Amino acid sequence: MYFFIESLRSAINSLRGHFLRTGLTMLGIMVGVTTIITIVSIIAGLDGMVAREFSRMGTRVLYVSRHQWGENFYWRAPRIGTKEIEALECVELAEYVVPTRKRWATISRDDIKIDGMQVVGTTENYHLIREIPITMGRFFSAFEAERGRHICVIGYEIYNSLFKDGEDPINKYIEIYQIPFRVIGVVEKQGNFLTNMSDIAADNKVFIPLTVSDRMFGRWWGVEVMVSAPSDEMLEETEDECRMMLRVARGLRPGDDDNFGINKQDFMLNEYRNATKVMWAALIGIAALSLLVGGIGVMNIMLISVTERTKEIGVRKALGAKRTHILSQFLFEALIVCWIGGAVGALVGLLFAGIVTALSPLVFVFSGEAIALGFAFTSAVGIFFGLYPAVKAARKSPVEALRYE
Amino acid sequence: MSSLIELRGVTKVYKLGKTEVPALRGVDLSIQRSEYVAIMGPSGSGKSTMLNILGMLDVPTQGEYLFDGEDVTRLSDAKLASTRNSKVGFVFQTFNLLPRANAIGNVELPLIYAGVGRKERHRRAKKVLEMVGLGDRMKHKPNELSGGQRQRVALARALVTEPDIVLADEPTGNLDSKTGEEIMLLLDDLSKRGHTIILVTHEQFIADHARRTVHILDGRIASDKIDGASI
Numbered sequence: 001m002y003f004f005i006e007s008l009r010s011a012i013n014s015l016r017g018h019f020l021r022t023g024l025t026m027l028g029i030m031v032g033v034t035t036i037i038t039i040v041s042i043i044a045g046l047d048g049m050v051a052r053e054f055s056r057m058g059t060r061v062l063y064v065s066r067h068q069w070g071e072n073f074y075w076r077a078p079r080i081g082t083k084e085i086e087a088l089e090c091v092e093l094a095e096y097v098v099p100t101r102k103r104w105a106t107i108s109r110d111d112i113k114i115d116g117m118q119v120v121g122t123t124e125n126y127h128l129i130r131e132i133p134i135t136m137g138r139f140f141s142a143f144e145a146e147r148g149r150h151i152c153v154i155g156y157e158i159y160n161s162l163f164k165d166g167e168d169p170i171n172k173y174i175e176i177y178q179i180p181f182r183v184i185g186v187v188e189k190q191g192n193f194l195t196n197m198s199d200i201a202a203d204n205k206v207f208i209p210l211t212v213s214d215r216m217f218g219r220w221w222g223v224e225v226m227v228s229a230p231s232d233e234m235l236e237e238t239e240d241e242c243r244m245m246l247r248v249a250r251g252l253r254p255g256d257d258d259n260f261g262i263n264k265q266d267f268m269l270n271e272y273r274n275a276t277k278v279m280w281a282a283l284i285g286i287a288a289l290s291l292l293v294g295g296i297g298v299m300n301i302m303l304i305s306v307t308e309r310t311k312e313i314g315v316r317k318a319l320g321a322k323r324t325h326i327l328s329q330f331l332f333e334a335l336i337v338c339w340i341g342g343a344v345g346a347l348v349g350l351l352f353a354g355i356v357t358a359l360s361p362l363v364f365v366f367s368g369e370a371i372a373l374g375f376a377f378t379s380a381v382g383i384f385f386g387l388y389p390a391v392k393a394a395r396k397s398p399v400e401a402l403r404y405e
Numbered sequence: 406m407s408s409l410i411e412l413r414g415v416t417k418v419y420k421l422g423k424t425e426v427p428a429l430r431g432v433d434l435s436i437q438r439s440e441y442v443a444i445m446g447p448s449g450s451g452k453s454t455m456l457n458i459l460g461m462l463d464v465p466t467q468g469e470y471l472f473d474g475e476d477v478t479r480l481s482d483a484k485l486a487s488t489r490n491s492k493v494g495f496v497f498q499t500f501n502l503l504p505r506a507n508a509i510g511n512v513e514l515p516l517i518y519a520g521v522g523r524k525e526r527h528r529r530a531k532k533v534l535e536m537v538g539l540g541d542r543m544k545h546k547p548n549e550l551s552g553g554q555r556q557r558v559a560l561a562r563a564l565v566t567e568p569d570i571v572l573a574d575e576p577t578g579n580l581d582s583k584t585g586e587e588i589m590l591l592l593d594d595l596s597k598r599g600h601t602i603i604l605v606t607h608e609q610f611i612a613d614h615a616r617r618t619v620h621i622l623d624g625r626i627a628s629d630k631i632d633g634a635s636i
Contacts, residue, residue: 314501319518320486320487323486
């Protein structure tokens, strides 16, 4: 249809005729879109980063513990102990079965003392199931783990605090609660903002054989057992098998509730998402307000434009323009302002987001969906705020419009 | 043969707040194809209302308006617009060209609303512009043209759709007498070629160009003469 192109052409023409005010109106839309795109990108980047951090817990790792995460601690549930570890070791699908016991402890070397470090008692496959590379030395062997040697593998931050100037830590001794341990390996730096806040990264951890931690801390608290599935797809099946083995080991009857918990990393991610959902929505809502202000600017300028061009509308009508012609002409003007403003705004927003993500651990997420959504959104703004002035223009009586001076 | 234009008992009443102001009080008029008619009357006589109704910019309050046998008072807004587009060419006192479009752009405008393609539009607009003697001014914007040239563009715009009637509302009102005369000669020429022309004016020497003169007074036809003789 020729008319579509003509509407576009005449809209562009008339916008060019008012360069400054068109530009200022576009600026309003641009600022709105920039704000939204920046905020959405940063949120997406934050989510991406958090998802990446949680995925370090292993996307195919099951965490078997005394209770289901997020549920009230079930004190009466029996602790996870040797019986359960042995049961889980019989799970055929399991790739690795790794028990862990965590304790907060003070670690020292000579006169350097650091508090609040996590001591993890575990077995030889910990670094394999959690896929953490060892930069110096090695992880302890099955033999060492069983024999209860006082050896340890330390996280990067601990290495940094205890060994200055790149001193070789291997075969040096550090003390956990005044008990000396020989360092046999250092875990590669995992470094991120979650390191100190959570259990996830290994930077602030010391790994010792489980047998040693049993002796030091007692077995009262039980352990948490990590079980890895052969692949992400097999996670459910592996979970089912674990559940079955545990229920058999504990002699639960059909109909009894599980008195243990099998957890996955996506629980953490979902918790995070649930916790932040409302906040993000509010943030985006506030950003959308600035686009609303831009939209009001569009409506304002369109109303002025319609009044100014009353005579032109009359002439066009006299020459045979239908209401739809006038309507689409003015609607296109509003839309073009929004589209151009929106396109520039999206570019600037992505630029801002790129800068922010480059200077922070955030993940830069370029989503075509966000762009498509932004386009739809600015179009909606253009139509919403452009419709009333356009209808006003289209409804003008040709006689009165022609008489207007 | 039926008339091209047939007004039967046409009245038009404007509402100004609560008072009703009659502008036309029962007008009967028929105009044949190829006629050259001047409508005269003092201001406030209803001649502008008459022109609006003839040009289908407005519809009568009462009465019938048959255009080429079709009752236009029953047409929808959109149908009126397309009828205006294809059957009526307007020439205004103040030219009413779009300031941002050049001469050919202005002339093409009615063809855009008629849905004519770009190339065809251009060809036809060029042809009429050459006909009114502006073949060398096609790319000029209205503010780069003289008054007479602007009115020629307006005339070209009125003719480009090959309408059944040309309605000219004081076409020389904003021109000096010499350029005004040139425009009138163009209209005379169009009349000779068989166009139907209706001219609204309050100047006798302009009205003299037309063969038939209709005088309007207080919303009624006061006289209707062809070559000076009443009909």
